Amino acid sequence: MRVGHVPLLPYTHPGSAAVRPLVVANAHEHAAVLLANHGPVVSGRSFRDAVFAAEELEETAKLVILTKALTVRRLDARLVAELETRHK
Secondary structure, three states: OOOOOOOEEOOOOOOOOOHHHHHHHHHOOOOEEEEOOOEEEEOOOOHHHHHHHHHHHHHHHHHHHHHOOOOOOOOOHHHHHHHHHHOO
16 A cells, blocks of 8 residues: 555544644654544645545555444544534
């Protein structure tokens, strides 16, 4: 896989300023990161390279989901309530 190792970053609320330092801290070593309970952030030398990285990551994720029994990481009730309060 050209994207290489893809770290899973901790959950942050949508739009939170806390996500930027997490992504920046990993950007120099990884072409892609996964934001827990959100999705991927990819990079490349060009827009085309970033699109290919996103496609590759998506296809790899499909294979992992189909071949391994993975548990879903759902948000707990407290976080869901916070999101409902913030985004009503």
